[in-house]
Amino acid sequence: MSFTSSIMYFFAGFIIAFLFPRIPILMITRGKGFNLVFPEHPAPVPLSPKLTQRVLHMRMIYWMGFIVSLVPLVFGLASVKWGNAAFGFGLWISSGWFILSRLQTFIGGPKPPWTLDMAQQLQIIMDETKSIQNCCSMPVAEWRVLTVSCARCDAKLSDLPRPDLGRKRMDGFFLGGLRLLMTDGYPVIDYDDDSKNNINDSEE
Numbered sequence: 001m002s003f004t005s006s007i008m009y010f011f012a013g014f015i016i017a018f019l020f021p022r023i024p025i026l027m028i029t030r031g032k033g034f035n036l037v038f039p040e041h042p043a044p045v046p047l048s049p050k051l052t053q054r055v056l057h058m059r060m061i062y063w064m065g066f067i068v069s070l071v072p073l074v075f076g077l078a079s080v081k082w083g084n085a086a087f088g089f090g091l092w093i094s095s096g097w098f099i100l101s102r103l104q105t106f107i108g109g110p111k112p113p114w115t116l117d118m119a120q121q122l123q124i125i126m127d128e129t130k131s132i133q134n135c136c137s138m139p140v141a142e143w144r145v146l147t148v149s150c151a152r153c154d155a156k157l158s159d160l161p162r163p164d165l166g167r168k169r170m171d172g173f174f175l176g177g178l179r180l181l182m183t184d185g186y187p188v189i190d191y192d193d194d195s196k197n198n199i200n201d202s203e204e
Contacts, residue, residue, distance in 0.1 A: 006086040013076065013090025021069035021098050024061045025185060026177050029054070029166030041167040044142040044151070047126045051143065052119050054165055059114040062185065066102045069095045113163035113185035122148070125157050146189060161187035 029035070037050045045051055073095040079088025105112060125148055129139040135155035142151045148158040164185045169176025179188075 009084055009086040010090040013072075013079075013087040013092075014094045015090075017069070017072035017076065017091040017094035017098070019181075020072050021065040021095065022181060022184075024064050024068065025058075025164075025166075026180060028061055029057065030168050030173075032168070035167050038165070038167055041165075041170050042145070044144045044149075045162070045165060046151070047122055047129075047141040047143060047148065051165075052122050052126075055114050055119045055122065056116070058163070058166055058185070059112065059116065059119070062112050062114055063102075066099065069098045069102075071095075073099065110186075113187075118160065121158065121160060128157070145187070161189065163187050 037048070038045055038054070072091045076088045076091030076093075076095060079085070080092060081088075122143070125141055128134065129141050129150075135150045135157065136153040138152060139155075140151040141148055141157055143160070143162050146159075146161050147156050148160050149156050164180060164183070169179070171179065
């Protein structure tokens with residue numbers, strides 16, 4: 001086998017293992033039947049139990065990718081030993097890197113795009129809009145790109161940036177899928193704690 005063909009087999013295995021564990025995020029919730037209660041992307045999403053459920057579903061699918069990535073990992077190891085070593089090495093490197101990127105969450109790395117805490121925050125905000133101390137007489141909380149805000153009075157209710165929610169992307173399947181592969185479901189724009197403090201100070 002020539003060096004060029006080995007490189008091609010390696011990158012073929014690498015790309016397959018890169019895409020394989022991300023297929024659930026790209027495909028499962030994108031159908032029209034899953035998004036009947038949500039406005040089209042990228043419009044703000046009104047807070048509701050359905051939205052909280054969607055966040056939990058996306059969280060589950062995110063961790064499903066960890067299990068799915070074991071398939072190319074095992075096939076890669078088998079291919080290195082008994083098949084095409086370059087192809088198997090590409091599978092093994094890509095899926096192994098994916099697994100490590102998921103595991104780093106437990107040792108202080110960035111949190112997943114969808115978390116149980118996020119779903120709880122949305123529920124708390126919904127409960128607060130029904131209380132006496134709300135922003136206006138008839139608040140309607142909606143999740144925008146960078147904040148949760150009231151659709152009626154435009155009051156900011158939370159500095160919670162919106163990750164991908166499984167809606168069909170307005171830029172189409174292929175370009176939208178490419179954006180998701182690049183962001184891995186995280187919000188396209190996010191502020192760290194220092195940036196938020198600086199913004200709050202400037203507003204004051």
